[in-house]
Amino acid sequence: MQKKNNFRFELLMDAGNGAQKAGDILIKAFAKKGVYVFIEPIIPAEISPPKRTPFSLSGAVIRLSDSDITNIGSFSDLVLVEHEILLERRLQDQEFTEGCTILLDLGSKKRAQDAYEAVEKKAADAGYNVV
Numbered sequence: 001m002q003k004k005n006n007f008r009f010e011l012l013m014d015a016g017n018g019a020q021k022a023g024d025i026l027i028k029a030f031a032k033k034g035v036y037v038f039i040e041p042i043i044p045a046e047i048s049p050p051k052r053t054p055f056s057l058s059g060a061v062i063r064l065s066d067s068d069i070t071n072i073g074s075f076s077d078l079v080l081v082e083h084e085i086l087l088e089r090r091l092q093d094q095e096f097t098e099g100c101t102i103l104l105d106l107g108s109k110k111r112a113q114d115a116y117e118a119v120e121k122k123a124a125d126a127g128y129n130v131v
Helices: 019-032 084-091 109-125
Strands: 006-014 036-042 057-065 076-081 096-104
Touching: 006 019, 006 084, 019 036, 019 057, 057 084, 076 084, 084 096, 084 109, 096 109
Parallel strands: 006 076, 076 096
Antiparallel strands: 006 057, 036 057
16 A cells, blocks of 8 residues: 555534634644644634534644645545535535545434435545545
8 A cells, every 4th residue: 555645634513613623733733743734724704604504614624744735735535524514515615535535423314314315425426435
């Protein structure tokens, strides 16, 4: 297996749920280990957007490398996402690598079964692995 020099991942949550803070904590930990990091926050346009809407998308895109980096890169290898609405919204941007692993929180799946199944199918059809 070939070693990857760059790795980009995303933390996606509703605004106010701590994704940006988690990103800050992670980049400090990686930097202390000597990993080169680049972070780009995802900030909602509204001040207090309603939860579980596409407008509440907040988070951090983090790129890691074993050498100096000057930008965030184009495609993510791993995505951690709070619920299906945010994943649906982020899939529209087409910024995931082929075979990207998506860790989708299924805590709300019972109340939105059809929506979860639809977005999981859309992600799988695009070549992503939803876990």
